Amino acid sequence: MWLAVITLFPDMFDAMTESGITGRAIKRGQVQFSCVNPRDFTIDNYHRVDDRPFGGGPGMVMLPEPLEKAILHAKAKAADAGYPEVPVVYMSPQGKTLNESGVKQLVQYDGLIVLCGRYEGIDERIIEQYVDQEWSIGDYVLTGGELPAMVMLDSMIRRLPDVMTDNQSAEQDSFVDGLLDCPHYTKPDVFNGIAVPAVLKTGHHLNIEKWRFLQRYQRTQARRPELLEGVQLTRQQKKWLMSEKKSESL
Numbered sequence: 001m002w003l004a005v006i007t008l009f010p011d012m013f014d015a016m017t018e019s020g021i022t023g024r025a026i027k028r029g030q031v032q033f034s035c036v037n038p039r040d041f042t043i044d045n046y047h048r049v050d051d052r053p054f055g056g057g058p059g060m061v062m063l064p065e066p067l068e069k070a071i072l073h074a075k076a077k078a079a080d081a082g083y084p085e086v087p088v089v090y091m092s093p094q095g096k097t098l099n100e101s102g103v104k105q106l107v108q109y110d111g112l113i114v115l116c117g118r119y120e121g122i123d124e125r126i127i128e129q130y131v132d133q134e135w136s137i138g139d140y141v142l143t144g145g146e147l148p149a150m151v152m153l154d155s156m157i158r159r160l161p162d163v164m165t166d167n168q169s170a171e172q173d174s175f176v177d178g179l180l181d182c183p184h185y186t187k188p189d190v191f192n193g194i195a196v197p198a199v200l201k202t203g204h205h206l207n208i209e210k211w212r213f214l215q216r217y218q219r220t221q222a223r224r225p226e227l228l229e230g231v232q233l234t235r236q237q238k239k240w241l242m243s244e245k246k247s248e249s250l
């Protein structure tokens with residue numbers, strides 16, 4: 001996957017490119033990643049990238065010209081790399097709230113240009129002319145779009161084929177089928193007097209699968225009941241649920 005991030009703070013992305021599973025995917029060439037800094041496209045002596053908002057009010061707004069030049073530069077780089085049609089995604093609280101289905105949609109693209117705002121945001125005319133999708137990581141305001149971009153890109157990169165090894169599989173993640181994740185345990189058998197649930201040590205894979213499903217269903221029911229509306233249970237899961245409800249009613 002070809003990725004370019006337009007940001008005034010490219011060094012922030014070292015957290016994603018220099019370590020972990022995302023860093024490994026980039027080093028392996030599974031992801032081509034680069035940053036484009038709008039400040040490199042300024043023409044004034046002060047390298048201005050922002051100015052005061054028309055109509056007054058607090059804060060500053062990112063100037064459209066450096067952003068336009070940075071976007072066009074990123075599009076040209078993508079085309080040179082063999083990706084002529086790369087969507088531009090702008091991270092903003094006004095965007096659609098990112099969730100697992102949004103990640104699944106975004107990771108289908110061959111390439112993406114991610115635009116990170118700062119200050120009060122960017123000139124609206126850039127959004128109107130160049131932004132294809134606006135995405136938000138939640139209803140709160142941050143100082144910049146860089147952390148939201150890293151959150152979104154992290155969730156996308158881990159879903160690319162062969163990025164996660166078998167035992168890091170993304171298939172059993174939370175939300176992958178609409179349910180929250182089950183509890184996880186590792187050594188030691190007893191920690192601070194609390195033992196690992198016995199079923200997990202039986203080696204009986206079907207019983208373990210049943211236990212994990214019931215834990216996920218009950219945890220979702222207790223913490224995020226609204227998620228259950230979109231859950232499609234398998235025949236086996238419905239049977240497990242029925243038998244659990246019967247045993248509870250006894």
Ligand SMILES: Nc1nonc1C(=O)N[C@@H]1CC[C@H](O)C1
Nearest residue numbers: 091092117118136137142144148
């Ligand atoms: N929540 C979010 N999800 O994506 N982006 C944000 C976010 O708060 N962006 C900041 C708003 C002003 C500043 O320009 C950057």
